[in-house]
Amino acid sequence: MxxxxxxxxxxxxxxxxxxxxxxxxxxxxxxxxxxKLMERIEDEKPDLVILDIKMVDYNGLDILQDLRNHFxxxxxxxxxxxxxxxxxxxxxxxxxYVVKSFDLTELKKKIAMxxxxxxxx
Numbered sequence: 001m002x003x004x005x006x007x008x009x010x011x012x013x014x015x016x017x018x019x020x021x022x023x024x025x026x027x028x029x030x031x032x033x034x035x036k037l038m039e040r041i042e043d044e045k046p047d048l049v050i051l052d053i054k055m056v057d058y059n060g061l062d063i064l065q066d067l068r069n070h071f072x073x074x075x076x077x078x079x080x081x082x083x084x085x086x087x088x089x090x091x092x093x094x095x096x097y098v099v100k101s102f103d104l105t106e107l108k109k110k111i112a113m114x115x116x117x118x119x120x121x
Contacts, residue, residue: 001025001026001027002026002027002047002048002115003026003027003028003029003044003045003046003047003048004021004026004027004028004029004046004047004048004049004050004111005028005029005030005031005040005041005044005046005048005049005050006018006021006028006029006030006031006050007030007031007032007033007034007037007049007050007051007052007055007060007063008030008032008050008052008055008079009032009033009052009055009056009058010052011032013052013079013100014030014032016102016104017030017050017104017107018030020104020108021104021108021111024108026111029044029046033055033056033057033058034055034057034058034060034062034063034066035057035058037063037066037067038066038067038070041067041070041071041074046074047074047075047115048074048075048076048077048111048114048115049067049074049075049076049077050076050077050079050107050111051063051064051067051076051077051078051079051094052079052080053078053079053080053082053091054080054081054082060078060080061078061090061091062090064076064078064090064091064093064094065090065093068093075095075096075114075115075117076093076094076095077094077095077096077097077098077107077110077111077114078091078094078096078097078098079098079099079100079107080097080098080099080100081099081100082099095110095114096110096113096114098110
């Protein structure tokens with residue numbers, strides 16, 4: 001069962017993603033910010049990270065750079081309420097980019113695509 005790490009400072013988003021993704025057959029772990037995130041990834045070994053861009057004390061794009069430096073092949077999906085970040089060159093390092101919605105169809109599609117390239121079939 002693929003393990004997904006959801007990093008978002010909004011509790012309702014973490015809960016929504018957790019519930020929906022567990023129903024879809026994924027193991028889900030969550031983090032409310034980037035604090036000690038590299039250590040957490042080292043310990044938990046998720047197969048994919050869903051990363052919010054705008055968090056109170058953390059910039060998701062900076063976290064993405066750290067992720068790429070430490071775990072270059074770990075799939076990352078940027079999740080944000082603002083599609084303007086697509087223009088930011090730092091966002092290119094992500095595998096996919098999803099605008100937050102209560103309908104997770106698009107997100108689930110991107111997760112499947114990202115995992116397809118990473119996990120052996």
